[in-house]
Amino acid sequence: MGMAQCKSKYDILAVVGPTACGKTSLAVDLALSIGGAEIISADSRQVYRGMDIGTGKDIAEYTRNGVTVPSHLIDIADAGEKYNLFEFQRDFLVAYEDVKRRGAFPIMCGGSGLYVESVLKGYRLLPVPENPALRARLETKTLEELTAMLATYKQLHNNTDTDSKKRAIRAIEIEEYYLSRPVEERSFPQLNALVVGVSVERDVRRERISCRLRERLEQGMVDEVRALLNSGLAPEQLIYYGLEYKYLTLYITGAMGYDDMVKGLETAIHQFAKRQMTWFRGMEKRGVDIRWVDSSLERGQVVEQVKAMLYE
Numbered sequence: 001m002g003m004a005q006c007k008s009k010y011d012i013l014a015v016v017g018p019t020a021c022g023k024t025s026l027a028v029d030l031a032l033s034i035g036g037a038e039i040i041s042a043d044s045r046q047v048y049r050g051m052d053i054g055t056g057k058d059i060a061e062y063t064r065n066g067v068t069v070p071s072h073l074i075d076i077a078d079a080g081e082k083y084n085l086f087e088f089q090r091d092f093l094v095a096y097e098d099v100k101r102r103g104a105f106p107i108m109c110g111g112s113g114l115y116v117e118s119v120l121k122g123y124r125l126l127p128v129p130e131n132p133a134l135r136a137r138l139e140t141k142t143l144e145e146l147t148a149m150l151a152t153y154k155q156l157h158n159n160t161d162t163d164s165k166k167r168a169i170r171a172i173e174i175e176e177y178y179l180s181r182p183v184e185e186r187s188f189p190q191l192n193a194l195v196v197g198v199s200v201e202r203d204v205r206r207e208r209i210s211c212r213l214r215e216r217l218e219q220g221m222v223d224e225v226r227a228l229l230n231s232g233l234a235p236e237q238l239i240y241y242g243l244e245y246k247y248l249t250l251y252i253t254g255a256m257g258y259d260d261m262v263k264g265l266e267t268a269i270h271q272f273a274k275r276q277m278t279w280f281r282g283m284e285k286r287g288v289d290i291r292w293v294d295s296s297l298e299r300g301q302v303v304e305q306v307k308a309m310l311y312e
Contacts, residue, residue, distance in 0.1 A: 017198035042110030113279030
């Protein structure tokens with residue numbers, strides 16, 4: 001598969017859209033059609049190992065007729081960890097620079113709007129160094145005291161969680177660092193991105209979500225969650241990831257019957273897709289130009305449409 005047939009003025013192509021709109025398979029088709037392209041995932045849950053069916057990794061999607069498109073930022077964290085935006089930006093940059101250095105073309109694909117936007121708008125986030133003196137001082141405090149301290153900061157940059165003293169101390173360390181720094185922070189490169197949104201009619205989207213949920217249950221999604229629980233993860237750790245992991249954990253631990261679980265989960269995924277669309281519309285208001293393509297068109301047509309934009 002040769003390099004891109006001709007140089008695009010864009011640094012990166014982003015394929016975005018709500019859950020079940022078919023963005024992964026479109027990104028793979030585009031990567032193969034362009035040639036020499038690699039996919040960087042922008043999905044906040046596909047980073048976790050062992051969480052495959054529930055996050056819809058669809059690893060098989062990346063291979064067509066024996067050719068596999070390389071992908072990045074999938075399976076890079078352990079289930080039970082709480083991966084955050086800081087880490088995503090850092091890991092994205094490493095992957096992006098790696099793809100570029102090898103002369104390949106990066107395609108970012110995902111539905112986590114905040115992750116996508118943090119790259120497209122070049123949010124400046126900084127890797128905060130450790131502060132041993134502060135740590136020693138905080139070490140003597142209880143988790144309650146640390147949590148109360150955290151609440152006094154004006155704006156939590158990283159309010160992901162404070163479920164352990166170690167995490168609470170790290171969060172305070174980050175806040176203290178921000179207090180003493182001007183806003184220029186670490187610069188994130190400004191990327192010239194072509195952003196393509198996959199639009200799908202609401203009824204079609206609902207039908208696909210329901211159909212995909214049934215497929216995943218048949219593929220063994222319950223067993224996947226049971227295996228994670230058996231591996232020593234606490235139910236709360238899985239419930240934290242929401243959607244599939246929350247509902248299936250509630251079912252496995254006996255807090256919910258099977259039918260209620262399926263109904264509740266289906267409703268939650270529909271609401272999630274709506275929130276994703278709200279986020280993408282907000283991105284447009286915030287100045288991101290999203291070019292929408294119609295998912296109901298024949299796939300070859302959509303690929304040609306996007307390539308025409310890429311090389312216009």
